[in-house]
Amino acid sequence: xxxxxxxxDQASGSRLHGDLHWLFARLKQGLATAETSAVREHGLSLxxxxxxxxxxxSPTRSQLALAQAVSVDKSKLVLVLDELEAxxxxxxxxDPADRRARIVEATDTGRxxxxxxxxxxxxxxxxxxxxxxxxxxxxxxxxxGRLVGTPVTRIENGQEYxxxxxxxxx
Numbered sequence: 001x002x003x004x005x006x007x008x009d010q011a012s013g014s015r016l017h018g019d020l021h022w023l024f025a026r027l028k029q030g031l032a033t034a035e036t037s038a039v040r041e042h043g044l045s046l047x048x049x050x051x052x053x054x055x056x057x058s059p060t061r062s063q064l065a066l067a068q069a070v071s072v073d074k075s076k077l078v079l080v081l082d083e084l085e086a087x088x089x090x091x092x093x094x095d096p097a098d099r100r101a102r103i104v105e106a107t108d109t110g111r112x113x114x115x116x117x118x119x120x121x122x123x124x125x126x127x128x129x130x131x132x133x134x135x136x137x138x139x140x141x142x143x144x145g146r147l148v149g150t151p152v153t154r155i156e157n158g159q160e161y162x163x164x165x166x167x168x169x170x
Contacts, residue, residue, distance in 0.1 A: 031128070038120040042113050043087055047072065047080045049121070052114050055090055055106045062101045063092075089113055 016022055032046060039049040054070050055061065061069065067077040081104060084090040089110030095101040106114070129137045 031124070034124045035121050038124060039117045041120070042117040043089075044113065044117055045080070045083070047076070048084055048089075049114070049117055051077065051080045052084060052089060052106060052110055053118070055104050056111055056114055059105045060103055062095060062098075063104060064101070066104060084110065 035049075036046055039046060044052065050070050051066065051072070054066055058069070063077060063081070064074065067074045070077070072080070081090060081092065085092060088107055090104055090106050092102040092104050095103050129140070132140065
């Protein structure tokens with residue numbers, strides 16, 4: 001009996017290994033496994049890491065805008081923010097323009113934790129992309145950004161989640 005690798009299957013035209021959903025799911029699974037361990041060393045979950053990164057990137061965001069930016073349900077975001085705040089990584093304060101809204105800011109500790117975790121995540125990503133030359137790495141990131149950006153824009157413009165990636169009807 002001969003064993004084949006995913007690369008062998010791809011070369012032979014395997015439907016599974018040529019399927020975008022499978023490819024992205026496998027990539028996400030592998031990255032999530034490695035990155036969960038890395039960010040956990042800094043007291044973060046993957047969601048905590050993602051949310052903290054978005055907060056550092058744009059500190060004056062409201063909780064609602066933050067939920068939209070990281071594509072997470074508002075109730076899940078509240079749980080993540082509670083964890084980050086309890087760890088002293090973020091603080092929430094009333095929005096002066098709307099006392100019902102909260103602005104979320106990273107603390108100095110939060111920024112330091114994020115920088116350290118980001119260094120480890122970057123090393124994991126560099127290892128993953130190690131067989132690609134720098135221009136191929138950049139091309140991959142650019143193409144993935146386009147693939148992610150278009151469906152997200154469609155969703156934000158009111159197209160339903162279940163058909164956001166479907167071709168537009170004339």
